[in-house]
Ligand code: SAM
């Protein structure tokens with residue numbers, strides 16, 4: 001194991017077998033060695049800054065039916081909301097005043113926000129706030145991606161969820177793995193910084209699948225990667241499945257840091273939900289980004305992708321103060337710039 005870690009720190013190049021070996025470490029002391037190696041690599045390439053992204057969840061309407069997701073179309077019990085475009089611009093301006101230099105606009109796949117509407121929101125935000133804009137609104141046409149980039153969007157976040165085609169098909173009715181990957185390639189080719197990622201602990205997922213997920217992220221040239229544990233939602237078909245294991249998420253974050261040493265890796269909200277110190281642990285295992293929620297309070301409890309989601313009751317200002325405290329508690333500093341992959 002130590003030989004693989006040495007190689008990873010020297011070359012940042014591991015094959016599938018070596019990745020599986022690292023992900024399979026059970027021994028606590030050996031896991032600690034893996035996390036330390038990732039932490040050292042993060043320090044060497046990116047320093048102590050943790051970048052903050054203000055997350056605006058602007059619509060919980062979704063035309064998809066992902067089997068694990070609390071806002072899936074099939075969840076008829078959920079009250080749906082949309083924040084009107086000009087209101088989204090105002091929320092982004094408030095986040096800018098709170099100090100955020102990146103805004104993430106996330107929603108279900110909601111055709112109410114056409115390419116034109118998204119361009120209006122993006123231009124409106126750029127007029128009032130000096131921020132980088134990340135979109136996380138799912139699969140769109142090439143033309144939409146192009147126009148939104150021209151309107152000023154900087155980054156795009158869309159997880160492929162799992163690289164195992166068979167599993168992808170089972171979990172995503174009427175969706176097509178190849179189309180999702182093509183979208184990610186289009187996004188990258190248009191000059192966006194590309195964010196992607198996957199879920200850990202999906203029913204039927206193996207360690208080999210997770211190794212393939214990491215290799216696919218390398219192949220796609222991802223600039224940022226979110227990895228989260230699957231958390232079963234009571235109003236979805238997967239309600240009785242087990243949650244993903246936090247240790248496996250942390251090992252995946254650490255291995256990813258070793259093979260993609262300078263990318264942005266968030267300590268995800270799902271990690272913070274599965275363990276009260278989950279985000280701190282992720283920051284010590286290679287992560288360098290946190291995405292505090294800046295969605296107006298009245299909507300937050302309606303954007304429950306999974307139960308128990310943290311920060312449902314905190315106002316945006318409190319969330320920022322809390323996250324800054326969290327960052328300092330692990331000896332790190334709060335980033336002040338845009339925090340992109342390329343500066
Ligand atoms: N609609 C956009 C998309 O498809 O990329 C963005 C929103 S989507 C709800 C955001 C992410 O939530 C998904 O990529 C998925 O990984 C995560 N998610 C959904 N349900 C989850 C669950 N039960 N546990 C953990 N993460 C979940």
Ligand code: FES
Nearest residue numbers: 311314319322323
């Ligand atoms: Fe939101 Fe702590 S991160 S209140």
